[in-house]
Amino acid sequence: MATAQDISILDSAARAAQAVEDAADIHGEKMVLNMGPSHPATHGVLRIVLELDGEVITKADPDVGYLHRGDEKIAENMTYTQFIPYTDRLDYLAPLANNVAYALAVEKLLGVHDKLPPRCQYIRVMCCELARISSHLLGLGAFAMDTGAVTVFLLTFTEREKIYNLAEAASGARLTTSYTRIGGLMRDVPPDWCEQVKVFCDEFLVKLEETETLLTRNRIWVDRLRDLGVVSKQMAIDYGLSGPNLRGSGVDWDLRKNQPYLCYKDLEFDIPVGSVGDCYDRYLVRMEEMRQSVRILRQCLQKIPGGWTNEVKEPVSIADGKITLPSKTKVLSSMEELIHQFMLVTEGVNCPPGEVYFGHENPKGELGFYINSKGGGTPYRLKIRAPSFINLSILGELMPGCMISDVPVILGSLDFVMGESDR
Amino acid sequence: MTALEFANKIKAKFGDLISEPVEFRGEISIQLADAEKIFEVCQFAKSIGSDYLVDICSVDNYGNDPRWTMVYHLRATVNGIEIRLKTDVSEEKSELPTVLPVWRTANWHEREIYDLMGIRFSGHPDLRRILMWEGYPYHPLRKDFPLAGKPTDLPGVAFTKVTPMEGGPFVTLPSSDDAIAREPRVRVPENAEPAVSDKRRIAK
8 A cells, every 4th residue: 555655855944044054163254245236036137245154145135226217206307197108117017007006196196096987997907917917927937937947937928928919909019008098098998909808818827727737836846935035924014015925925915905996896806815925825826816817807808898899989088178188189179178188288187286195906016106296287296115125125134044046036936126126 | 993093093192293184085194293203103003003114205395494204104904094194304404213113114215215315314223325326425306406417426428439349350341242242251362262242343
């Protein structure tokens, strides 16, 4: 009779601890190693100054800012609408989600964020979920590649191309989408778009299964990820982590559920949470989030007002001449619309004085915009709460005690993007 | 408990230091009169639920006194209550206590504000620049810092000289005969039979 036998192999954290112990009696100099700013595992231009004792990290000091462009300063000097293209360049793996987050923040200042036309809300939700899948796919592909599983990268990139095609069909651009406008969308989606989304959902789930068979029970993958970079629930909240990194630590917090915006309250989806808070949990949470995104997309396809082709001409923008641009025929034939267009283009959307904070559940975490307005068409101060920036601040605490070879794994599991971190 | 009740709890504890809660677009803001007390207020807020610091932001009220406004966004992850805590700091002082011991996420937020706005945090163990480089002399998010920037010691254009490999030997030059003639690596020896492309050129 076959018997099951447990083989005990120390997990990576214990191995690292063992290595520290072994090295304790050898007196040598500590070495300082600069990892980055251009290192393939740092996903951009992150530099980490590592202090090493042999192969064990004793101190880690992340150095960000290599991609700082002064987005917040730029925002103070242009109208609300003009800043939309800059949001594409925050988390450039999910520009559609950034567009939606920013538009909702300005709409909250205007007081119209819950009065958006239903079709607009559904299209925005679909854009956000496509962006989430796209971002997680790249994060997963790069994560697996840094850990040595190159095939995954090829699989996930093939699927991402399809999402780029969808973004291109909707907005005309693959990467710098700028799809939203204050008070609505740039335009409705083309008639065959929903059909394409449906096809994508079907194909994607198959590919996701395939990807999962390569990783989830892969011995090497599990050994390298489990019990590494453990973030406890308390620590995750204390460090202000958000998104899958927070949920990976077992905190049941998702802004789509906790502070529902758009039409998320009409949709059914689950929030996956981790139990240990290690790299493997964060990986599992992202995998499940992609499935839930597909679930949301399919519900949206069923429920979208106006149907797939929108023959009844459901609006996708608020019909308020002081917020959204009027149609061109009206501008050319009517005085009032001409004035509205002129005012909107030259002075921007006239926002009331006041201050709002809007947090959006982006793929990387909570992307928040704090807008301080003194009235008029430009923000007095616009602060971007960048989830990648805050998620990175935990590195200095997470890395000491790990081996050098664990660094790409921890970085991959945190899934950050420097364009957003450095703003 | 609502956000308003939460704000009133803080007000009950600190009395006149905290202003009446203001509501705008469903968000509750309270103003703290003395910035020196920010640590105590934050510690109290955490003790009654606000375990998550969403964000710290600084606003430059250029031309007005006091010049700086600090904005803290607090959240309780248990019940989702959010409040905004604001406090003013004068330009002469430009300093207030750190809240790092309350929430460790404040570390990078405060470093960023020090870097971009030039407000210092007393008690912060590691107040270095974070986005700009060490030794940069200005605080670029201040309203009196020009959008176009100010000159620094670093060169404006990174490459001003002719690139070392320009003109060859492995770089083909534009607007010469044909691809073979342009290719510098296949030059034939002078007294050898001319290549096909060269013959064509002689014929021309």
